[in-house]
Amino acid sequence: MTRLAKLLVVVAMTAAGMVQAQDVPVNCDNCKAWNAPVKPFNIVGNTWYVGVAGLSAVLVTSEGGHILLDGALPQSAPLIAANIESLGFSMKDVKLILNSHAHWDHAGGIAALQRASGATVVASASGAQVLQSGTNGRDDPQYQAKPVVHVAKVDKVTVVKEGDVVKLGQLALTAHMTPGHTPGGTTWTWTSCEDGRCYNVVYADSLNAYASGNFRFTGDGKTPDIAASFQASIAKVAALPCDIIIPVHPGTTGLLEKATGRTSEHNPFIDKNGCRAYADEAGKLLAKRLASERG
Numbered sequence: 001m002t003r004l005a006k007l008l009v010v011v012a013m014t015a016a017g018m019v020q021a022q023d024v025p026v027n028c029d030n031c032k033a034w035n036a037p038v039k040p041f042n043i044v045g046n047t048w049y050v051g052v053a054g055l056s057a058v059l060v061t062s063e064g065g066h067i068l069l070d071g072a073l074p075q076s077a078p079l080i081a082a083n084i085e086s087l088g089f090s091m092k093d094v095k096l097i098l099n100s101h102a103h104w105d106h107a108g109g110i111a112a113l114q115r116a117s118g119a120t121v122v123a124s125a126s127g128a129q130v131l132q133s134g135t136n137g138r139d140d141p142q143y144q145a146k147p148v149v150h151v152a153k154v155d156k157v158t159v160v161k162e163g164d165v166v167k168l169g170q171l172a173l174t175a176h177m178t179p180g181h182t183p184g185g186t187t188w189t190w191t192s193c194e195d196g197r198c199y200n201v202v203y204a205d206s207l208n209a210y211a212s213g214n215f216r217f218t219g220d221g222k223t224p225d226i227a228a229s230f231q232a233s234i235a236k237v238a239a240l241p242c243d244i245i246i247p248v249h250p251g252t253t254g255l256l257e258k259a260t261g262r263t264s265e266h267n268p269f270i271d272k273n274g275c276r277a278y279a280d281e282a283g284k285l286l287a288k289r290l291a292s293e294r295g
């Protein structure tokens with residue numbers, strides 16, 4: 001979600017297809033471009049991109065069921081479900097849906113995808129609070145009093161903390177708390193294997209120091225100084241074992257463009273410097289922001 005995104009809630013439309021009850025679509029400056037359909041593609045081994053043009057959703061598959069990461073916008077849910085099915089996987093086999101951060105552009109589609117699959121939703125404690133209440137709090141740098149930005153409510157959310165490993169069959173995904181962009185920001189890691197080699201995959205949460213209104217990352221008496229914890233999150237992502245980074249906004253690393261270069265001999269997603277470069281960019285933005293706050 002961009003800082004200047006202007007929200008207009010439009011009349012809910014009846015969705016055709018697999019996601020029956022549609023949540024209220026979000027209309028923001030970038031939403032139409034972000035929600036353009038994308039043909040799903042393999043990233044590595046059992047890891048697939050099933051998201052839309054500007055918002056990631058990732059499917060990690062196994063014989064014992066699948067794990068989906070994020071749901072993009074409410075109106076992305078039918079596209080994500082269709083992508084999963086078009087790869088030959090069944091929505092009913094999606095057993096877990098993990099969230100990066102509880103903003104409407106990454107979590108907005110989760111409620112509909114949960115209804116379509118029956119999956120359990122998993123998030124950080126702070127993220128779970130937003131998902132279950134449908135609203136973020138004043139501790140969110142992008143909190144807006146007017147209009148309050150809603151996330152389609154999710155009924156039941158399982159909470160994870162730093163280092164927790166979420167398991168499903170042979171799948172094991174680790175939660176890394178990376179607060180800053182939101183208080184509950186979570187980066188997820190796992191390994192995917194292909195042709196006898198295994199790769200460290202990082203689903204990197206947003207580390208961008210965007211804020212709405214008068215929010216200060218350095219605190220203002222009502223909200224705490226989160227500068228140090230934000231910097232620690234950036235350092236944490238930079239230091240992760242990382243062969244392949246999948247950012248929550250695929251455009252950040254040109255993920256979709258790279259997909260065109262994928263062949264059986266060459267995997268353009270492999271980039272051992274990807275996480276460090278991603279973190280470096282975020283670090284620069286945060287440093288600039290902190291300098292301006294500190295005057």
Ligand SMILES: [Zn+2]
Nearest residue numbers: 001101103206
């Ligand atoms: Zn966000």
